[in-house]
Amino acid sequence: xxxxxxxxxxxxxxxxxxxxxxxxxxxxxxxxxxxxxxxGKKAVELAKHAEKVSRETQVQIVVVPQYADxxxxxxxxxxxxxxxxxxxxxxxxxxxxxxxxxxxxxxxxGTLINHAEKQLKIxxxxxxxxxxxxxxxxxxxxxxxxxxxxAIAYLNPxxxxxxxxxxxxxxxxxxxxxxxxxxKTLLLVRKVNTKAIVLCGAGISRGEDVAVALKLKTQGVLxxxxxxxxxxxxxxxxxxxxxTKQ
Amino acid sequence: xxxxxxxxxxxxxxxxxxxxxxxxxxxxxxxxxxxxxxxGKKAVELAKHAEKVSRETQVQIVVVPQYADxxxxxxxxxxxxxxxxxxxxxxxxxxxxxxxxxxxxxxxxGTLINHAEKQLKIxxxxxxxxxxxxxxxxxxxxxxxxxxxxAIAYLNPxxxxxxxxxxxxxxxxxxxxxxxxxxKTLLLVRKVNTKAIVLCGAGISRGEDVAVALKLKTQGVLxxxxxxxxxxxxxxxxxxxxxTKQ
Amino acid sequence: xxxxxxxxxxxxxxxxxxxxxxxxxxxxxxxxxxxxxxxGKKAVELAKHAEKVSRETQVQIVVVPQYADxxxxxxxxxxxxxxxxxxxxxxxxxxxxxxxxxxxxxxxxGTLINHAEKQLKIxxxxxxxxxxxxxxxxxxxxxxxxxxxxAIAYLNPxxxxxxxxxxxxxxxxxxxxxxxxxxKTLLLVRKVNTKAIVLCGAGISRGEDVAVALKLKTQGVLxxxxxxxxxxxxxxxxxxxxxTKQ
Amino acid sequence: xxxxxxxxxxxxxxxxxxxxxxxxxxxxxxxxxxxxxxxGKKAVELAKHAEKVSRETQVQIVVVPQYADxxxxxxxxxxxxxxxxxxxxxxxxxxxxxxxxxxxxxxxxGTLINHAEKQLKIxxxxxxxxxxxxxxxxxxxxxxxxxxxxAIAYLNPxxxxxxxxxxxxxxxxxxxxxxxxxxKTLLLVRKVNTKAIVLCGAGISRGEDVAVALKLKTQGVLxxxxxxxxxxxxxxxxxxxxxTKQ
Numbered sequence: 008x009x010x011x012x013x014x015x016x017x018x019x020x021x022x023x024x025x026x027x028x029x030x031x032x033x034x035x036x037x038x039x040x041x042x043x044x045x046x047g048k049k050a051v052e053l054a055k056h057a058e059k060v061s062r063e064t065q066v067q068i069v070v071v072p073q074y075a076d077x078x079x080x081x082x083x084x085x086x087x088x089x090x091x092x093x094x095x096x097x098x099x100x101x102x103x104x105x106x107x108x109x110x111x112x113x114x115x116x117g118t119l120i121n122h123a124e125k126q127l128k129i130x131x132x133x134x135x136x137x138x139x140x141x142x143x144x145x146x147x148x149x150x151x152x153x154x155x156x157x158a159i160a161y162l163n164p165x166x167x168x169x170x171x172x173x174x175x176x177x178x179x180x181x182x183x184x185x186x187x188x189x190x191k192t193l194l195l196v197r198k199v200n201t202k203a204i205v206l207c208g209a210g211i212s213r214g215e216d217v218a219v220a221l222k223l224k225t226q227g228v229l230x231x232x233x234x235x236x237x238x239x240x241x242x243x244x245x246x247x248x249x250x251t252k253q
Numbered sequence: 254x255x256x257x258x259x260x261x262x263x264x265x266x267x268x269x270x271x272x273x274x275x276x277x278x279x280x281x282x283x284x285x286x287x288x289x290x291x292x293g294k295k296a297v298e299l300a301k302h303a304e305k306v307s308r309e310t311q312v313q314i315v316v317v318p319q320y321a322d323x324x325x326x327x328x329x330x331x332x333x334x335x336x337x338x339x340x341x342x343x344x345x346x347x348x349x350x351x352x353x354x355x356x357x358x359x360x361x362x363g364t365l366i367n368h369a370e371k372q373l374k375i376x377x378x379x380x381x382x383x384x385x386x387x388x389x390x391x392x393x394x395x396x397x398x399x400x401x402x403x404a405i406a407y408l409n410p411x412x413x414x415x416x417x418x419x420x421x422x423x424x425x426x427x428x429x430x431x432x433x434x435x436x437k438t439l440l441l442v443r444k445v446n447t448k449a450i451v452l453c454g455a456g457i458s459r460g461e462d463v464a465v466a467l468k469l470k471t472q473g474v475l476x477x478x479x480x481x482x483x484x485x486x487x488x489x490x491x492x493x494x495x496x497t498k499q
Numbered sequence: 500x501x502x503x504x505x506x507x508x509x510x511x512x513x514x515x516x517x518x519x520x521x522x523x524x525x526x527x528x529x530x531x532x533x534x535x536x537x538x539g540k541k542a543v544e545l546a547k548h549a550e551k552v553s554r555e556t557q558v559q560i561v562v563v564p565q566y567a568d569x570x571x572x573x574x575x576x577x578x579x580x581x582x583x584x585x586x587x588x589x590x591x592x593x594x595x596x597x598x599x600x601x602x603x604x605x606x607x608x609g610t611l612i613n614h615a616e617k618q619l620k621i622x623x624x625x626x627x628x629x630x631x632x633x634x635x636x637x638x639x640x641x642x643x644x645x646x647x648x649x650a651i652a653y654l655n656p657x658x659x660x661x662x663x664x665x666x667x668x669x670x671x672x673x674x675x676x677x678x679x680x681x682x683k684t685l686l687l688v689r690k691v692n693t694k695a696i697v698l699c700g701a702g703i704s705r706g707e708d709v710a711v712a713l714k715l716k717t718q719g720v721l722x723x724x725x726x727x728x729x730x731x732x733x734x735x736x737x738x739x740x741x742x743t744k745q
Numbered sequence: 746x747x748x749x750x751x752x753x754x755x756x757x758x759x760x761x762x763x764x765x766x767x768x769x770x771x772x773x774x775x776x777x778x779x780x781x782x783x784x785g786k787k788a789v790e791l792a793k794h795a796e797k798v799s800r801e802t803q804v805q806i807v808v809v810p811q812y813a814d815x816x817x818x819x820x821x822x823x824x825x826x827x828x829x830x831x832x833x834x835x836x837x838x839x840x841x842x843x844x845x846x847x848x849x850x851x852x853x854x855g856t857l858i859n860h861a862e863k864q865l866k867i868x869x870x871x872x873x874x875x876x877x878x879x880x881x882x883x884x885x886x887x888x889x890x891x892x893x894x895x896a897i898a899y900l901n902p903x904x905x906x907x908x909x910x911x912x913x914x915x916x917x918x919x920x921x922x923x924x925x926x927x928x929k930t931l932l933l934v935r936k937v938n939t940k941a942i943v944l945c946g947a948g949i950s951r952g953e954d955v956a957v958a959l960k961l962k963t964q965g966v967l968x969x970x971x972x973x974x975x976x977x978x979x980x981x982x983x984x985x986x987x988x989t990k991q
Contacts, residue, residue, distance in 0.1 A: 530840060532837070532838050532839060532840050533834060533836055533837060533839040533840075533842055533844040533847065534837065534838070535846065538836065538844060538846050538847050538850060539846070539851070540850065565812075565844060566812035566813045566843065566847075567812045567813065567815050567816060567828075567843075567847045567848050567850070567851035567853075568850075568851070569813050570813060570816045570817055571816055571851075582813075583840045583841040584840065584841030588779060590779055590780060590784065591780065592779075592780070592862065592913070592914050592969070592970065593778060593862050593863075594776060594778050594779075594829045594830065594857065594860040594861075594862040594863050595829040595830030595843075595857070595860060595862065595863035596779055596862075596863070597812065597813075597841075598779040598784060598811060600781065600785070601779065601784050601785065601811045601812075601813045601814060602813050604784060604785030604786065604813070605785070605813035605814070605817075607813075611840065611841070614840040614841060616839050616841065616842075617839075617840050617841035617842070667838070668838050723838070724838065
């Protein structure tokens with residue numbers, strides 16, 4: 008963790024007692040998905056590019072590798088690492104489920120929840136947000152439209168990221184194609200919840216898209232393919248980070 | 254990998270070209286589930302106990318930690334490591350899914366599939382078995398009764414493990430409570446498939462249960478709580494391993 | 500439909516143009532679940548008991564039979580019939596899914612959504628509530644705690660029914676065991692949504708439970724086993740209806 | 746039921762004691778899906794066309810309407826009616842699930858299981874096939890490739906229908922595009938199971954496709970859009986039926 012971040016004191020005997028990381032805004036979250044360009048050793052390389060941009064620009068960047076890559080990535084970089092999902096389970100007899108304690112011990116400080124590619128029952132979102140709160144993990148719930156964003160705001164996650172599913176992976180930025188969705192999301196969410204960080208995602212491809220997102224009063228973006236599949240991820244991400252300062 | 258195992262040593266530049274591990278029988282697979290006794294550092298400690306027993310007894314033991322623990326465990330021990338599940342996805346735009354390539358790069362050489370606590374659609378089992386085959390990963394499909402075992406045998410997994418769900422976690426061993434299910438499973442499976450390793454699981458708690466399982470012509474056991482939650486996992490697992498020699 | 504109900508009588512050529520039924524409160528909804536006591540001919544008999552109580556007491560009662568029983572029940576009684584669930588699909592190539600148009604043509608005027616025994620993704624709840632609105636069907640979304648109730652209120656269903664899952668089928672009434680959950684639900688929901696009818700359910704077993712529910716300012720109850728599995732469903736339901744007048 | 750069919754003697758006091766319908770081959774099953782052309786009143790009309798073709802040609806035709814349309818359809822025609830799916834539940838506290846008893850009382854004599862648009866866990870397929878057997882309902886399990894067909898054959902359904910999902914709804918007939926899949930299915934299935942009726946589906950659009958399917962030794966077809974969405978369903982279905990006699 009850079010010293011820009013109020014880092015969790017690593018208390019190994021009592022994982023749960025560590026403080027929750029405090030993220031600065033504007034915030035750029037990079038979802039590695041299951042892209043081969045961001046799996047295994049390449050996940051570590053990509054995270055290092057992100058760390059470099061974060062260090063150079065002092066912009067807060069979070070990386071979100073696959074579960075099995077959390078430990079190698081968190082061991083290699085000093086920026087926050089999130090999991091892509093956790094399950095609504097407590098330690099015990101579950102097989103193949105993702106336990107909050109497990110991704111935390113591997114070095115994650117938060118998790119995505121309800122991504123459009125991993126949608127959840129509302130009762131499970133509620134349970135998972137509570138679990139992250141108990142474990143001092145940061146919760147970032149993804150939503151698909153303004154009214155669902157407002158609904159989720161009642162469950163008190165740390166971050167809400169609106170991502171219209173029809174724009175994901177298209178290169179058509181939500182901030183340009185659906186600015187009214189972002190504006191409405193902020194309006195509805197802020198009635199309920201003044202603390203949650205609000206991001207937008209889907210199609211965010213270049214610095215300009217980030218700048219527009221911030222002008223619409225979001226506090227950052229959730230991006231994936233534009234960075235992960237770029238020939239030169241460092242340059243694209245640097246462009247994103249620089250755009251937050253416009 | 255110990256030299257008891259025909260290890261994938263001819264690592265070409267492409268991960269996928271590595272040979273598939275060949276497991277010896279009798280075989281003991283230890284599923285760590287999401288037990289807190291087998292999460293994070295404790296997963297590594299437990300795997301080391303398993304490695305010690307395997308080295309001392311020359312009995313093949315496989316450990317199955319959570320996804321985020323695969324890399325630390327595989328880096329710490331020289332016995333085969335499996336994932337608890339993989340998803341039927343190829344590299345690409347999936348979030349929160351478990352990619353074959355990812356668990357393989359982290360050090361796993363195989364995976365459980367369709368565990369009673371992570372049941373799958375039949376088309377997905379078929380897809381996942383094919384994926385493991387392409388990636389030279391060992392596939393271990395869990396089944397709940399003899400006819401499902403026979404059905405699964407047609408999909409050509411490397412290992413079939415019959416586990417009557419009502420006995421899982423009970424301490425009442427399948428090999429003692431339902432010997433006829435094991436006998437019938439072997440009878441049906443062998444008509445279709447002579448190569449698959451056949452294991453049994455559910456309630457396997459002590460060496461005696463293992464010995465009975467082998468007498469019934471299985472080639473080993475899939476165990477979990479009896480080992481993971483034991484005060485002294487080494488002793489219990491050593492008892493299991495010694496029993497394979499009776 | 501009795502003339503107590505503002506029935507959809509202006510049936511134009513298009514089914515969708517029919518007006519939405521307006522339900523009076525207090526309201527008693529009887530979920531038939533898949534109980535054998537409420538399947539097939541017995542569903543029709545039970546619905547007739549409900550109709551009789553409704554006629555005698557002028558209390559609004561809704562019956563919720565299984566899909567295949569909607570047409571026989573709606574053909575036999577003159578009280579509103581709901582489906583137990585609909586799927587978030589439009590007419591087209593889905594197999595085994597429950598189409599809004601289908602249950603409507605069979606005679607249902609509304610549907611339960613997200614019952615604890617049929618929990619849904621939040622995006623699907625949002626889609627289904629929209630579908631019911633388009634089709635002039637009444638939407639009744641079930642929720643498990645106050646904050647989820649408030650979240651759901653943002654999606655604008657016609658009815659919200661809070662049902663703590665741990666009390667379902669126990670005979671321990673939510674109105675007596677968790678009055679604070681009901682009070683908090685109403686407090687949170689009313690900040691967001693002044694129109695939705697708020698019910699409570701789980702363990703509602705006798706008139707007294709209904710009376711307490713109404714004193715807590717709910718507008719009725721969602722009940723199941725206490726009525727469906729009663730030796731004399733008429734008497735139990737009559738007791739419920741009479742209790743709404745205390 | 747026509748007298749070509751060994752109809753279930755309707756024993757109202759003991760539904761389960763009725764005999765299972767015996768279907769003749771060649772067999773044409775028409776899946777109504779959730780097409781608006783086959784919902785509500787239109788489901789009844791379409792079923793009447795099917796009945797007419799069946800009566801005129803003496804070819805066995807089964808119709809598969811939505812759940813809520815089973816009672817109206819079964820009340821209107823004298824050919825066998827199937828459900829599109831049932832759930833692996835017994836009578837009791839399930840909401841929104843499809844009970845075998847319910848569709849049977851409504852007049853269905855069988856059910857599709859594991860259609861490509863409603864895929865199931867293997868353990869659930871096994872449970873549902875057992876349930877249909879207990880209730881004297883005909884089970885028709887859909888499969889996506891030859892090895893899954895063989896796997897399913899071990900579970901002893903009455904009918905297995907192979908439907909490569911990539912051809913569903915395309916108008917490109919499986920019998921022409923993938924004859925080798927059909928041949929291999931029959932080869933594998935017949936090793937395990939000599940009794941099951943084997944059908945093929947996906948893209949079956951005209952009599953010629955049916956004739957080819959039968960030449961490949963299937964005992965009929967499972968069709969949907971080509972009939973349901975036809976301007977003149979009677980003529981298309983008559984063409985199908987006539988082709989079975991070539």
